[in-house]
Amino acid sequence: MTTILNPNRVAAEEVAAARRSGTGTLRILRMRSIIARWKGEQRDMLPIERALEIEAKAWGALARIKITSDSDLPVAPADLADDLGIIVREVSFKESDISGAISRKDGGVVILVNKFDPPNRRRFTIAHELGHFYLHLGEDQEGEATDRVDFRRTLYGGRAHTMEEQEANHFAAAFLMPCPLIGQALRGADNTQDMSASFGVSEEAMSIRLKTIEKHPELLYAVQR
Numbered sequence: 555m556t557t558i559l560n561p562n563r564v565a566a567e568e569v570a571a572a573r574r575s576g577t578g579t580l581r582i583l584r585m586r587s588i589i590a591r592w593k594g595e596q597r598d599m600l601p602i603e604r605a606l607e608i609e610a611k612a613w614g615a616l617a618r619i620k621i622t623s624d625s626d627l628p629v630a631p632a633d634l635a636d637d638l639g640i641i642v643r644e645v646s647f648k649e650s651d652i653s654g655a656i657s658r659k660d661g662g663v664v665i666l667v668n669k670f671d672p673p674n675r676r677r678f679t680i681a682h683e684l685g686h687f688y689l690h691l692g693e694d695q696e697g698e699a700t701d702r703v704d705f706r707r708t709l710y711g712g713r714a715h716t717m718e719e720q721e722a723n724h725f726a727a728a729f730l731m732p733c734p735l736i737g738q739a740l741r742g743a744d745n746t747q748d749m750s751a752s753f754g755v756s757e758e759a760m761s762i763r764l765k766t767i768e769k770h771p772e773l774l775y776a777v778q779r
């Protein structure tokens with residue numbers, strides 16, 4: 555079962571510990587730095603251990619559909635859905651700002667994707683929903699996850715939900731732009747535009763991915779090819 559780290563709870567525990575251990579100004583400074591650290595990490599990226607774990611899961615999913623080298627790009631997330639027996643439907647949502655949804659019900663999993671979104675966006679959405687499947691709707695969670703419908707744009711609010719969204723986005727990025735192939739592409743391509751074209755993602759998605767890797771180069775070595 556996947557344990558989702560709840561930053562609010564961890565921060566509250568750390569603050570309580572700081573309150574017990576320190577006094578006066580030192581105590582306040584310590585609490586401020588704990589809160590700032592947590593806020594910073596949330597903006598920045600998932601905790602690195604979790605990010606590495608997600609990279610490995612995404613690479614495992616790619617192995618399943620035999621994506622191993624840059625000649626297999628761009629990755630087709632629908633192929634993975636097919637292989638997993640997940641039904642993907644392109645639909646028109648009542649609210650146009652919804653990109654996609656996933657639900658696990660009566661033993662079947664269905665992904666819905668906004669048919670009016672451009673192709674790269676739809677691919678990212680399917681990959682994002684597959685991220686929810688791998689990370690939040692695993693087999694051992696079928697009971698708990700029944701009827702779950704998740705929208706890419708946060709409708710529920712709340713930190714725990716945001717953390718799940720961040721995780722699903724990280725999975726999508728790792729799946730569409732796998733680290734082992736990024737290293738290879740970086741040696742060949744000389745701009746983000748060329749790279750985004752070969753990975754079949756938006757330039758924005760590509761540059762976010764590259765910035766994340768630049769900040770955490772250990773991601774490049776998260777999996778062994």
Ligand SMILES: [Zn+2]
Binds near residue numbers: 686704707719
């Ligand atoms: Zn989501």
